[in-house]
Amino acid sequence: MPESNSQNETPLIEAVRHGDVGAFQTLFRRYHATLFRHVWYRCRDADVAADIAQETFVRIWQTRRRLISRRPLLPLLVSIAGNLLRDLHKHALIEQRHRDDVIASGVQSDENPDSAAETSLLQDRIAAIAERHMTGTCRLVFILSRVDGRDNGEIAGMLKISRKAVENHLFRALKTLRKCLPPRE
Amino acid sequence: MNRFFRWLEAGRRDLPGVGKPDDVAPGEFDELRRLWELSSQGETPPQPDEDRAWNNVRRALVETQEERSHPVSEFLAKLVRPLIERPILSSACAAAAAVFIFLSLTPVTYRSGELGPLTVTLPDSSSVTLGAHSTLSWRRGLPVAARRVRLQGEAFFDVSHRGNPFIVETSLGAVQVLGTRFDVRCDTALYVAVSRGVVAVTAAAGAADTAVTLRAGDYLMCARKGVIAHPGRSVPHDAPVWMGGAITVAHADLRSVCDELSRQLGTRIVVAPGATDSLHVTGILTGRDVDQALLVLSRLTGTQIRHDAHGYAVY
Numbered sequence: 001m002p003e004s005n006s007q008n009e010t011p012l013i014e015a016v017r018h019g020d021v022g023a024f025q026t027l028f029r030r031y032h033a034t035l036f037r038h039v040w041y042r043c044r045d046a047d048v049a050a051d052i053a054q055e056t057f058v059r060i061w062q063t064r065r066r067l068i069s070r071r072p073l074l075p076l077l078v079s080i081a082g083n084l085l086r087d088l089h090k091h092a093l094i095e096q097r098h099r100d101d102v103i104a105s106g107v108q109s110d111e112n113p114d115s116a117a118e119t120s121l122l123q124d125r126i127a128a129i130a131e132r133h134m135t136g137t138c139r140l141v142f143i144l145s146r147v148d149g150r151d152n153g154e155i156a157g158m159l160k161i162s163r164k165a166v167e168n169h170l171f172r173a174l175k176t177l178r179k180c181l182p183p184r185e
Numbered sequence: 186m187n188r189f190f191r192w193l194e195a196g197r198r199d200l201p202g203v204g205k206p207d208d209v210a211p212g213e214f215d216e217l218r219r220l221w222e223l224s225s226q227g228e229t230p231p232q233p234d235e236d237r238a239w240n241n242v243r244r245a246l247v248e249t250q251e252e253r254s255h256p257v258s259e260f261l262a263k264l265v266r267p268l269i270e271r272p273i274l275s276s277a278c279a280a281a282a283a284v285f286i287f288l289s290l291t292p293v294t295y296r297s298g299e300l301g302p303l304t305v306t307l308p309d310s311s312s313v314t315l316g317a318h319s320t321l322s323w324r325r326g327l328p329v330a331a332r333r334v335r336l337q338g339e340a341f342f343d344v345s346h347r348g349n350p351f352i353v354e355t356s357l358g359a360v361q362v363l364g365t366r367f368d369v370r371c372d373t374a375l376y377v378a379v380s381r382g383v384v385a386v387t388a389a390a391g392a393a394d395t396a397v398t399l400r401a402g403d404y405l406m407c408a409r410k411g412v413i414a415h416p417g418r419s420v421p422h423d424a425p426v427w428m429g430g431a432i433t434v435a436h437a438d439l440r441s442v443c444d445e446l447s448r449q450l451g452t453r454i455v456v457a458p459g460a461t462d463s464l465h466v467t468g469i470l471t472g473r474d475v476d477q478a479l480l481v482l483s484r485l486t487g488t489q490i491r492h493d494a495h496g497y498a499v500y
Contacts, residue, residue, distance in 0.1 A: 126224050
């Protein structure tokens with residue numbers, strides 16, 4: 001798993017601001033896979049996720065002089081990627097797999113939720129809820145935890161927030177899921 | 186909430202010391218745990234080709250032109266960015282700015298005391314020699330449009346020519362010069378004498394267009410605010426008597442002359458009780474010290490001088 005200690009990235013970001021391609025590559029290697037998985041989870045298209053992740057890093061380089069070295073880089077990457085994803089949605093260049101009808105379609109309470117088909121549908125619904133009903137940081141923390149598989153302490157270090165703040169976001173995400181999904185009986 | 190995650194990490198409901206979370210409703214607990222486990226069981230995302238991705242990004246870096254920025258905004262950004270990134274630096278800059286403003290507003294004051302002449306050099310290289318018991322004030326950080334000083338007592342100015350006016354402000358009037366040598370005294374009256382150059386004297390209550398122009402060898406008295414006597418001519422000397430030069434008196438009473446000498450030389454010189462103070466003096470008083478000046482006075486008036494612990498008495 002790539003290094004996630006955000007305190008080490010401050011000198012790297014400072015070097016990138018001054019045009020250090022080597023430092024930029026180090027940051028790329030550190031965050032590209034995480035960013036790719038994040039974007040993939042939101043659009044479920046590998047080619048789109050790859051293009052957006054690459055374009056995000058290019059945008060970072062283009063505006064490197066405006067980087068603030070003491071701020072974590074990952075939230076900025078996710079923010080830029082989210083904007084690019086929304087631009088694609090507006091132009092309907094990708095198939096919207098997280099429409100409201102996906103969220104609205106329910107799993108019949110008397111059906112076996114352990115079946116593979118129902119589980120897959122439920123996964124799609126969870127992803128749609130995360131895209132539509134979670135705020136930016138909450139969604140980022142949720143995806144880092146449930147999709148990227150990082151523990152709460154690791155996420156806290158990456159985003160320069162407290163462990164308690166991470167748990168707050170995750171708890172809020174679970175509450176959102178429970179609110180949008182019918183309970184199993 | 187924290188206990189919820191502690192419980193999840195513990196893996197059991199009733200682990201000793203880690204009970205059910207208080208902030209989760211009984212019916213909600215199992216549902217949240219189910220969603221927690223379910224949300225991580227989704228479709229595994231594909232592994233990205235990082236080398237290919239980096240090559241694409243690297244190619245784009247070469248092709249991408251750097252964004253243009255206005256040189257002024259870039260300069261300002263370079264100034265402001267360190268303050269944003271380092272709060273301690275911004276606090277230090279704020280403190281330094283406060284000190285600079287304080288120093289700019291705080292006047293610099295020179296006082297000569299009883300010992301007589303005190304020569305100071307101003308930031309514009311002008312030289313000012315203060316007479317006894319005189320005070321000169323000026324402010325740091327003033328705009329270069331005008332150089333201003335405040336005088337109480339007497340001072341001889343040798344003003345450097347800088348192209349902008351040099352203004353001496355007193356309680357009775359103001360003297361404006363460009364570059365010259367002149368003497369200003371202000372106590373009960375304003376006295377200005379010019380050794381070299383040109384000065385303009387304005388009474389305190391007078392308008393700018395009522396200024397009187399003095400040239401080398403001219404002097405004037407301003408007894409009251411707004412009242413300037415006609416300029417008089419004196420024997421041109423390079424400096425007043427208290428700087429080692431000379432002073433010309435014309436039919437001045439003895440008491441006034443003694444008062445003038447007392448002030449300029451920083452020594453008590455009085456007309457002795459019983460002595461005639463109606464005697465008038467006409468002549469040039471020269472000398473660099475009290476004894477020489479009083480010797481001249483004695484010769485001009487036929488008086489005697491007595492020295493005691495308190496000063497000098499003329500009788």
